Amino acid sequence: MPLLATREFLLIMGLGMIVAGLTTYIITWMLVAVHLRDHHADEHARMSGFLFTPYAFGWYLRARYRALHDKSLNALAVLGSIGAWAIIIGALIAIISKLLAYTGAPT
8 A cells, every 4th residue: 555655646746747847848938038039049049949859958957058158048047947857857756656556566
Protein backbone atom coordinates (compact mmCIF):
# COMPACT_ATOMS: atom_id res chain seq x y z
CA MET A 1 0.00 0.00 0.00
CA PRO A 2 2.72 2.62 0.78
CA LEU A 3 4.35 2.08 -2.62
CA LEU A 4 1.02 2.62 -4.36
CA ALA A 5 0.49 5.92 -2.54
CA THR A 6 4.04 7.00 -3.34
CA ARG A 7 3.59 6.13 -6.99
CA GLU A 8 0.31 8.03 -7.23
CA PHE A 9 1.76 11.03 -5.41
CA LEU A 10 4.76 11.12 -7.75
CA LEU A 11 2.52 10.89 -10.81
CA ILE A 12 0.23 13.71 -9.67
CA MET A 13 3.17 15.86 -8.59
CA GLY A 14 4.99 15.26 -11.88
CA LEU A 15 1.95 16.09 -13.99
CA GLY A 16 1.28 19.18 -11.88
CA MET A 17 4.83 20.38 -12.42
CA ILE A 18 4.53 19.81 -16.16
CA VAL A 19 1.31 21.82 -16.34
CA ALA A 20 2.66 24.64 -14.15
CA GLY A 21 5.93 24.76 -16.08
CA LEU A 22 4.20 24.71 -19.44
CA THR A 23 1.87 27.52 -18.40
CA THR A 24 4.77 29.62 -17.17
CA TYR A 25 6.84 28.85 -20.25
CA ILE A 26 4.09 29.81 -22.71
CA ILE A 27 3.06 33.03 -20.96
CA THR A 28 6.66 34.13 -20.47
CA TRP A 29 7.58 33.23 -24.04
CA MET A 30 5.12 35.77 -25.43
CA LEU A 31 6.64 38.55 -23.35
CA VAL A 32 10.22 37.52 -24.11
CA ALA A 33 9.52 37.19 -27.84
CA VAL A 34 8.19 40.74 -27.99
CA HIS A 35 11.15 42.04 -26.00
CA LEU A 36 13.60 40.20 -28.25
CA ARG A 37 11.85 41.47 -31.36
CA ASP A 38 12.02 45.06 -30.15
CA HIS A 39 15.49 45.11 -28.60
CA HIS A 40 17.52 42.13 -29.87
CA ALA A 41 16.44 41.41 -33.43
CA ASP A 42 19.40 39.14 -34.22
CA GLU A 43 18.66 36.87 -31.24
CA HIS A 44 14.96 36.85 -32.14
CA ALA A 45 15.86 35.73 -35.66
CA ARG A 46 17.96 32.88 -34.24
CA MET A 47 15.01 31.74 -32.13
CA SER A 48 12.94 31.47 -35.35
CA GLY A 49 9.89 32.90 -33.60
CA PHE A 50 8.43 29.61 -32.38
CA LEU A 51 8.50 28.69 -28.70
CA PHE A 52 8.94 24.94 -29.01
CA THR A 53 12.01 24.82 -31.21
CA PRO A 54 14.85 22.92 -29.57
CA TYR A 55 16.99 26.06 -29.75
CA ALA A 56 14.39 28.15 -27.90
CA PHE A 57 13.84 25.53 -25.20
CA GLY A 58 17.59 25.06 -24.77
CA TRP A 59 18.04 28.83 -24.70
CA TYR A 60 15.89 28.90 -21.58
CA LEU A 61 17.45 25.81 -19.99
CA ARG A 62 20.99 27.13 -20.41
CA ALA A 63 19.99 30.72 -19.48
CA ARG A 64 21.47 32.12 -22.69
CA TYR A 65 19.49 35.32 -22.17
CA ARG A 66 22.12 36.40 -19.64
CA ALA A 67 24.68 36.85 -22.43
CA LEU A 68 22.63 39.75 -23.83
CA HIS A 69 23.21 41.80 -20.62
CA ASP A 70 19.67 43.18 -20.61
CA LYS A 71 18.20 43.54 -17.12
CA SER A 72 14.63 43.76 -18.39
CA LEU A 73 15.04 40.60 -20.44
CA ASN A 74 16.61 38.80 -17.48
CA ALA A 75 13.62 39.67 -15.31
CA LEU A 76 11.25 38.17 -17.87
CA ALA A 77 13.30 35.21 -19.04
CA VAL A 78 14.20 33.85 -15.62
CA LEU A 79 10.55 32.89 -15.17
CA GLY A 80 10.59 31.08 -18.50
CA SER A 81 13.74 29.30 -17.44
CA ILE A 82 12.07 28.14 -14.23
CA GLY A 83 9.10 26.95 -16.29
CA ALA A 84 11.33 25.03 -18.71
CA TRP A 85 13.11 23.31 -15.83
CA ALA A 86 9.75 22.50 -14.21
CA ILE A 87 8.68 20.76 -17.43
CA ILE A 88 11.85 18.65 -17.46
CA ILE A 89 11.73 17.79 -13.75
CA GLY A 90 7.99 17.04 -13.88
CA ALA A 91 8.51 14.69 -16.82
CA LEU A 92 11.31 12.89 -14.98
CA ILE A 93 9.12 12.49 -11.89
CA ALA A 94 6.25 11.09 -13.99
CA ILE A 95 8.68 8.65 -15.65
CA ILE A 96 9.91 7.52 -12.22
CA SER A 97 6.28 6.92 -11.25
CA LYS A 98 5.79 4.79 -14.34
CA LEU A 99 8.98 2.84 -13.63
CA LEU A 100 7.69 2.12 -10.13
CA ALA A 101 4.55 0.69 -11.74
CA TYR A 102 6.72 -1.67 -13.80
CA THR A 103 8.41 -3.05 -10.67
CA GLY A 104 5.31 -5.05 -9.90
CA ALA A 105 4.04 -2.86 -7.13
CA PRO A 106 0.47 -3.59 -6.06
CA THR A 107 -2.21 -1.63 -7.87
